[in-house]
Amino acid sequence: MKTSMTNSRAARAVPTAPVPEGGTVFPFADYPAAGTATEVADGIFWVSLPVPFVGLKQVNLWLMRDSDGWAMIDSGYGRPAVREQLGDVWGTVLGGRPITRLILTHFHPDHAGNSGWVCERWGLRPYMSQGEWFAGNMARLDRDTDAFEARAAFYRRHGLSDARLEKFLTEALPYKDGVELPPDHRRLRNGDTIDIGGDLWRVVVGEGHSPEHISLYCAERRILIAGDQILPSITTNVSTWPVEPEFDAVGAFMATCRTFLDLLHPDTLILPSHRKPFRNVRHRLHELDAHHAARLNLLLANVPRETSAGEMIDVLFTPGLDGHQLGFAMGEAIAHLNHLTALGHLQMAEERSRVGYRRVGGMDAKVAPAFS
Ligand SMILES: [Zn+2]
Structure with a gap:
């Protein structure tokens, strides 16, 4: 049900505005220095x-x-040195006034890592x-990101080689190493408004990157967090x-992008x-x-009559991924194969020990961009 639903969302006919001229514009040349902050809009x-992830560098x-x-x-990734930097920033920016609200966009360790510490403080x-x-x-509780054995079994069924599985199991960073969560939360729902x-x-x-990711839009000020x-x-991991x-x-991620295309000034x-x-x-x-x-x-273009995600990561990614990146690469490859399945180009062939994807239709099939 889920796939056909996202399929119809992704494939629906879209009235198109012309693609805007010029590229993205970055109004601020430099990152704020450690322990400081840059005022990007009034207040x-x-x-x-x-952050400790190769390639990502910062949050x-x-x-x-x-x-x-x-x-x-x-709240940043949960490390003493990160908390120290955050303390320095508070010292220079807050002017002696307290943090009265912490809002988390999503549960990933570079975002929620210090949330337990901030809430306690x-x-x-x-x-x-x-x-x-x-x-x-x-x-x-080791039931999701940190269920390494279950993740390895999943990637094995999807065709990841033994050598790469070993690399994944020895090098992937556990979620709970970088995260302390508070004991409770205050729920935000889609469409809620917050006065700040x-x-x-x-x-x-939004969907596709994490289960119920939150962005905040102030239409009046034309600012999106x-x-x-x-x-x-860089592109978001999907x-x-x-x-x-x-x-x-x-499909879910692109549907969220479509929502932003319609919503944002x-x-x-x-x-x-x-x-x-x-x-x-x-x-x-x-x-x-x-x-x-x-x-x-x-x-x-690279799928023969039948393929697996393990074979396709060499098509999608350059060689040399570390074990942590291999997990994300497999997740991305499966997501893209599932989307091609939802679009009707492939058919998932699921057996007890193996998940493959079979080509449906001719070799000249193409996917058109959804927005134009
Ligand atoms: Zn994230």
């Missing part, structure tokens, strides 16, 4: 903290001036979606996980969780659409 401060947090203190978006209960709350707790410093921010729930849902320069093996994560300032704030979001959304279409077509 909104940009904080950049280090952004946002401090927002509120009526009786400060609201903080996300300021006496808070974090605002987050319930899907993210459950996902974080499942991961900490007199501005109304609308909660937009995007989380990981819209990133510049993975299928063993707990929902048939999930069409690519073209001049919106985007505050992403990684890399730098940027403008010209419509251009970026069209770029992401073209990127995923190109990846899907690359797969289609």
